[in-house]
Amino acid sequence: MAKQIVEKVKLKYLLGICMPSSKTYASRIQIPVYEYDEYLHMHFKKNNFIYAHDPDRVCKVGDTVLVQNLEEKLTKLITHKVIEVIYPVGDITDPITGKKVAGSVYRDDIAEINKLYGESENAFNYDKAPPKGYLEDKKDFTQKPVYKKYYEDPNDPQPYGV
C-alpha cells in the first residue's frame, strides 16, 4: 500500500509592488518573473499577481512589500500574507546616510537652496505637512482600481469611475 505522504509547504519570501485592489482585507501584489524562451534563447519579463492577507491595510499602492506564502490557503484567491513594508512610496530614506530623499536629491539640500534664494511663505514644508494619505478618496483616487463608467445614477456617486 502506498503511504500518503504529507509534504510540508516550504515557506518562501517574495518581494513585490502593491497594486490597487478592490478587496477590503487583502492587497494585490505584482511580482516580476523572468521567463526563458527556448526558441529565442532569451529571458522575458512577466508579471505575476498574487493576493496577500493584510487586515490592517498596512501597504499603500506603489509600496515595495515583503510577502510570505501561507501554509494553508485562506480563500481561493488569498495565498500569501504581508510581512513588512520595505520602501513606502514617495517617502524613502537613504539606507547609507539615513537621510530622507526626494527623488535623487536630499530633502535637506532642497531646503538649503531655498534659504539661499529666500524661501517663500507658501512653499511646501515637510514639518507642517498633514499625515500621508489624508486626501484619499477625496482628490487622490489611487488606492482602488479605476473603471470605465457603465451606468449613471444621480443617487450613486462613482468616484472611481472614469
Add this chain to the structure above:
Amino acid sequence: MNIIRRQFKNLSIISKNLIQNTYCTKYPTLPEKWVMPIKICSVEPQKSGDGGIDYKIAETDYIQHFDKSKELQNCNEILNKLCSVKYNRKKELVHVRRIKALELVQRHKLDRGSMESRIAAATVEIHRLQEHYNICKKDIQSKVFLKELIEKRRKWLKKLRLIDYSRFEFLLEKLNLTYHPPLEQDIRLTVKYSTKKLHEKRCDQIIQQKLDTYKAELQGQQKDFFKEKAEKLAFIRKEEIECGIVPTITELQIKEAEAKAASFV
C-alpha cells in the same frame, strides 16, 4: 422519426430542470432600465480633473510689470483703465493669473523649474484653453494642444507621486486637482457588458443584505450563549474538584464569560 422527435422533447425538459436546480438561470430584476452614460470629451474639466482656482483678480488690477510703478498711481482714471486687466487682451490676464498661481506653490521667487511650478503653470494654460474650447469647439489645433498638455501634466503628477507623496498631495489641494491613475484595460461599452455588470452588482447587494441579517441574528443569540457557558463552566469545575481531579478550568475563564454576558444589555 416521430419517436425520436418525442424523445428529444423529453430530453430538453429533463435538461432544463437539471440546469434550474444547479445554476442560477434567472438574474434578479433591475430597479430601473439601463441607460448608456453620456460620453464626456477628454478635454473637459470633468475628465481632466480641474476644479478651478480662485485667482482673486479684480478688473481694476494692473497688468504684469505695471503694478509696481509709482507714476501710474498719481495719473488720471483713463490712463489707469488703459493699464488695467479689463481693457487689455486676454493674454495679459493669463500672465497675471500665472503669477498668482505660482505664488501658491513656488519654493522661492525665481523658481520656475521645480515640479510644483511647472504643474502650476500648466494648469493656468489648461484653464485658458478650456475656456477657449467652450467658445469655439471647431478649433482642433488648440484642442489637440490642450489634450497633450493635460496628459503631460498627468504624467508629471504620476512621477511626483512616486518621488514625493506629501508634495503631490499638497499640490492637489492647492491647485484644486483630482488625480485618477490610467485604466488598466480599456473596454468598449456594450449593452451586454453593462447589464451583466449591473446584475452582478445587484447580486452582491442581495448577498450582503442576507449576510448582514444573519450576523445580526447570531449577535442576538450571544447574550444567552455566554450566560449558559459561564454556568456550565462553573458546574464542570465544581464536579472536577469534588471528584478529586486537578481542575482543567480556571476561575478566570468563568469570569470572562460572565463579563461578556454582562456586556450585552
